[in-house]
Amino acid sequence: MSLAFDEYGxxxxxxKEGEAKGRLKGLEAQKxxxxxxxxRRTLHARRGAAVCNILKTSxxxxxxxxxxxxxxxxMTSSGAVRVGATILEQMKVEHQIGKLLVELSKSQDDEIxxxxxxxxxxxxxxxxxxxxxxxxxxxxxxxxxxxxxACAIAVEHLASISDTFSYSLDNTEALVExxxxxxxxxxxxxxxxxxxxxxxxxxxxxxxxxxxxxxVGGSLEDTTLVRGIVIDKDMAHPQMPKDLKDVKLCVLxxxxxxxxxxxxxxxxxxxxxxxEEMQAKEKDYFTQMIxxxxxxxxxxxxxxxxxxxxxxxxxxxxNHLLMQNELPAIRWVGGVELELIAIxxxxxxxxxxAELTADKLGSAGHVHEEAFGTTKDRMIVIEGCPNSRAxxxxxxxxxxxxxxxxxxxxxxxxxxxxxxxxxxxIVYGGGASEIACSLKVSEAAxxxxxxxxxxxxxxxxxxxxxxxxxxxxxxxxxxxxxxxxKADQVSSGRSYLGIDCNQAGTNDMKEQKVFxxxxxxxxxxxxxTQVVRxxxxxxxxxxxxxxxx
Ligand code: ADP
Numbered sequence: 001m002s003l004a005f006d007e008y009g010x011x012x013x014x015x016k017e018g019e020a021k022g023r024l025k026g027l028e029a030q031k032x033x034x035x036x037x038x039x040r041r042t043l044h045a046r047r048g049a050a051v052c053n054i055l056k057t058s059x060x061x062x063x064x065x066x067x068x069x070x071x072x073x074x075m076t077s078s079g080a081v082r083v084g085a086t087i088l089e090q091m092k093v094e095h096q097i098g099k100l101l102v103e104l105s106k107s108q109d110d111e112i113x114x115x116x117x118x119x120x121x122x123x124x125x126x127x128x129x130x131x132x133x134x135x136x137x138x139x140x141x142x143x144x145x146x147x148x149x150a151c152a153i154a155v156e157h158l159a160s161i162s163d164t165f166s167y168s169l170d171n172t173e174a175l176v177e178x179x180x181x182x183x184x185x186x187x188x189x190x191x192x193x194x195x196x197x198x199x200x201x202x203x204x205x206x207x208x209x210x211x212x213x214x215x216v217g218g219s220l221e222d223t224t225l226v227r228g229i230v231i232d233k234d235m236a237h238p239q240m241p242k243d244l245k246d247v248k249l250c251v252l253x254x255x256x257x258x259x260x261x262x263x264x265x266x267x268x269x270x271x272x273x274x275x276e277e278m279q280a281k282e283k284d285y286f287t288q289m290i291x292x293x294x295x296x297x298x299x300x301x302x303x304x305x306x307x308x309x310x311x312x313x314x315x316x317x318x319n320h321l322l323m324q325n326e327l328p329a330i331r332w333v334g335g336v337e338l339e340l341i342a343i344x345x346x347x348x349x350x351x352x353x354a355e356l357t358a359d360k361l362g363s364a365g366h367v368h369e370e371a372f373g374t375t376k377d378r379m380i381v382i383e384g385c386p387n388s389r390a391x392x393x394x395x396x397x398x399x400x401x402x403x404x405x406x407x408x409x410x411x412x413x414x415x416x417x418x419x420x421x422x423x424x425x426i427v428y429g430g431g432a433s434e435i436a437c438s439l440k441v442s443e444a445a446x447x448x449x450x451x452x453x454x455x456x457x458x459x460x461x462x463x464x465x466x467x468x469x470x471x472x473x474x475x476x477x478x479x480x481x482x483x484x485x486k487a488d489q490v491s492s493g494r495s496y497l498g499i500d501c502n503q504a505g506t507n508d509m510k511e512q513k514v515f516x517x518x519x520x521x522x523x524x525x526x527x528x529t530q531v532v533r534x535x536x537x538x539x540x541x542x543x544x545x546x547x548x549x
Pocket of ligand 1: 060115428470
């Protein structure tokens with residue numbers, strides 16, 4: 001069973017044909033069969049809520065880390081993966097309902113890139129409420145309809161309480177400020193990366209143009225944004241120039257070195273002179289190749305190649321000759337990187353040296369060797385490529401965990417900036433918008449004369465679970481704190497009052513600059529509601545035959 005989305009973004013469940021074959025057998029089957037469909041639904045809701053509850057304590061700035069163990073026994077602290085989608089993914093969720101929730105979190109991640117824990121916490125709260133309603137004998141479809149109605153009201157209310165967030169291209173300070181929750185420099189990098197590739201006319205950002213790369217070593221501070229491609233290599237010879245302008249480069253997938261006698265043939269040299277002669281010939285031959293590459297030119301005025309990028313290595317002699325003939329070269333460049341370079345610089349990959357012609361050269365404004373931060377590692381940076389606006393965020397960190405965490409938080413920050421470019425409306429975080437919606441929904445519920453009223457009220461209660469969890473995770477009394485913020489919101493009419501997780505002395509989230517994008521928050525509510533609706537509709541889970549032994 002898996003979750004998929006149709007062209008309107010509505011989720012639906014796919015059950016693979018093969019999976020429908022076996023049912024639970026033995027004791028499990030008897031138990032399962034004794035339970036009526038209704039009871040099974042309650043069970044699904046309970047199981048779902050249980051999975052969600054695991055994430056509840058991770059929500060918010062003071063959320064707890066989880067210790068995760070991978071199948072091969074490796075331990076990671078979820079500090080490095082403190083995002084719902086990742087935690088759920090690594091957790092071995094046994095049952096199908098749990099798997100649906102994992103996918104829920106992933107789809108929030110794909111669409112919005114943020115709020116992945118929040119969406120699961122809300123789904124869990126809704127499932128818990130649904131379970132209670134089912135127990136009271138309310139039909140699952142009525143529950144689902146009530147939730148849908150409530151969700152529509154909440155989504156609309158979010159838009160009405162949203163503020164617009166203003167930024168301009170020359171003044172991105174405001175953007176940096178909001179995404180730098182963790183780290184000022186990371187915020188700056190995220191904003192710069194998005195600004196470099198954003199399409200302001202279409203109000204969109206193609207995230208494929210931002211390549212996240214990283215290497216263990218150095219410190220977080222050494223993380224940089226490169227407007228081009230970074231390859232983890234250095235110039236083949238230490239005396240080759242390390243800073244090249246107006247580069248014309250050839251990309252070779254063939255060896256670039258003096259001809260070697262084939263091993264199949266035996267070469268017998270009878271005198272030192274003969275050996276020296278052969279060496280001289282080899283040298284001449286290769287020097288000739290180098291000259292050939294350098295002399296390639298489409299028009300008499302522009303020069304030939306002044307950089308060789310090669311998939312193969314050069315032996316010491318070839319390397320020396322390259323250096324002597326002033327043709328810098330980079331060796332052992334991987335296939336994927338070669339392709340990336342070829343695309344960005346407009347070069348054609350050359351598989352045989354004889355095929356190298358002027359029109360196959362690529363160009364780049366600036367190629368230079370860089371030392372990243374405080375480490376001795378050197379990398380090649382290729383910038384000013386004609387064919388690509390792509391940028392690379394190059395992360396550094398003392399160990400893999402720090403590095404992964406940095407990548408993850410940069411990814412989140414990049415997503416927030418992207419979302420703000422798509423739509424610059426925001427709502428306030430720290431549970432403020434959930435409390436505002438909860439108030440609105442329960443007000444609306446009072447006007448409903450049918451059974452859906454109960455489901456709507458339950459939805460309003462479920463919304464309060466987010467601020468409750470935030471308060472609890474920050475060491476505050478959850479119920480008291482939420483009740484008092486709620487009362488403050490009602491009496492002042494300010495929908496931006498939330499939970500003061502960091503004990504900053506005010507629950508004004510506007511002042512604390514804690515906000516989330518409107519589309520992100522709306523998406524959270526809608527996805528959670530839709531998944532709960534689907535779970536309520538399932539009255540039987542048919543396990544794949546393979547697992548029934
Ligand atoms: P997610 O994966 O859902 O983004 P997080 O652990 O990042 O989960 O928690 C996000 C929640 O924490 C949101 O509800 C957000 O409003 C809230 N939050 C973040 N920072 C603060 C803060 N400084 N004060 C209060 N609430 C905060």
